[in-house]
């Protein structure tokens with residue numbers, strides 16, 4: 174068995190033999206695909222990525238990762254910061270945009286803007302019409318939306334150094350799995366002692382951008398209460414106290430209220446009352462949600478003021494924290510739950526033992542490199558919920574069966 178790699182390997186297609194089969198697979202998947210068939214689209218994206226990687230040489234992949242992608246990120250983020258994408262859309266979604274004209278409107282050096290857009294175009298995200306003249310693609314059109322564009326400013330501009338410096342943090346922590354929420358790669362990279370990267374983003378004025386990202390990453394995924402995931406009319410409404418002030422769902426750390434408001438829109442005649450909780454600074458930014466939803470500042474590490482709700486719901490919360498903090502959050506909820514009535518509904522990734530989906534592993538890397546937290550496997554969920562001595566048990570993992578990554582993990586007091 175060879176124990177060295179010849180340099181020539183780095184300059185040949187990574188897997189030429191796989192190319193014909195991948196093209197066949199893609200053609201066959203495409204034959205059965207309609208645009209609303211998300212599952213087939215996911216499979217095609219993975220095959221298309223394998224095709225691209227098979228065709229590219231290792232040297233090209235290295236240049237893509239270390240030159241092209243960081244350069245693209247620099248251009249995209251600058252575009253959001255200076256208002257480029259919004260301006261291009263305002264000037265005409267399908268118009269031809271001249272660099273000179275854009276640069277004048279933005280007060281930018283035209284030579285600089287020309288270089289940025291040339292790379293964005295070379296990476297496939299603009300259509301070149303003539304020298305320094307471009308049309309937007311659907312992706313660059315979408316960069317004008319806050320829920321897409323602001324993600325670059327906060328995750329790359331705000332806290333982008335944490336994953337890059339992660340290896341240094343691991344060196345210092347002796348390559349241990351990070352589980353200390355108070356000492357993360359973020360803390361080391363930014364030499365910061367604030368509680369965590371979310372508080373840090375708020376402290377540097379990027380709270381709104383972070384909230385926009387929260388609204389953006391969820392787009393296109395089924396909501397927790399979709400009948401394909403958790404059929405609320407069968408599982409939650411029957412047996413619920415129907416009086417108007419009886420708490421039906423408390424959305425714990427529900428952010429700006431995307432989930433609870435969508436629930437209200439989809440089930441306007443639900444029994445009882447809906448409550449949105451989050452930190453005071455987030456609750457004060459809540460806009461445009463149904464006025465019947467009660468907004469309540471609440472720190473989930475303190476006593477839960479709403480007792481005996483039918484459901485305490487948490488979406489993308491426990492993945493932000495290592496097990497010791499999760500246990501504290503869960504303890505405050507278990508104390509407030511009414512035996513035989515209250516449910517705890519956790520809407521999170523459940524990573525399978527094999528064949529993990531890339532959005533789930535990417536989320537896990539994000540949680541690990543920023544928060545010393547994690548996306549959890551089914552075994553880890555059992556261990557966290559049932560092994561914490563809080564008297565909670567998992568009743569069922571509710572999944573749509575699609576590769577969409579979030580399940581409703583239904584829990585009750587044992």
Ligand SMILES: C[S@@+](CC[C@H](N)C(=O)[O-])C[C@H]1O[C@@H](n2cnc3c(N)ncnc32)[C@H](O)[C@@H]1O
Pocket residue numbers: 371387388425426427428429431432450451452455471472473474487488489490493
């Ligand atoms: C990843 S976001 C998820 C928000 C929302 N559930 C969603 O899915 O869009 C995490 C949320 O936890 C909130 N949070 C962090 N620490 C908190 C605390 N101690 N008490 C209450 N909420 C907190 C943040 O303000 C943020 O809104």
